[in-house]
Amino acid sequence: MAAALAVLALGATGCQSDDGDAQATPTTPAASSAGVATTLRHLDTKAFAEAARQQGAVLLDVRTPAEFAAGHLAGAKNLDVQATTFATQLAALDKTASYVVYCRTGHRSTVAGQQMLAAGFTKVVDLAGGITAWTAAGNPVTT
DSSP: OHHHHHHHHHHOSOOOOOGGGTTOOOOOOOBOTTSOBOSOEEEOHHHHHHHHHSTTOEEEEOSOHHHHHHOBOTTOEEOOTTSTTHHHHHHTSOTTSEEEEEOSSSHHHHHHHHHHHHTTOOEEEEETTHHHHHHHTTOOOBO
16 A cells, blocks of 8 residues: 555646547556456547446546536546545455546546556556546536
């Protein structure tokens, strides 16, 4: 858990733009010898929407509560990756569920997704380009 907090402190200082990820396509995750995904998949908006529609998928918005309140994807749960309680909240989640994760541009969701995989979550994907790419593609948000 200390390692996850160190990654959080170093890697989640803000949600900088990942210009190269805005048009990313799905990639195949690597698997460890135990068959657990070790690489986070970055999905474009269409593939992300499909993943979010899958039965049992949990949609996580890892932005701040203020950003979430300003507009989020319908059905999303807010779990702020920058909060000091993030690791504790993460530990309370079902590691076997499927998670579709996003932030503003893809940086914080990448950090969160990597932490989730390191913590033993097996089905995690993130939205390349974040909610910025989502809205640019004409998709709705809710408040």
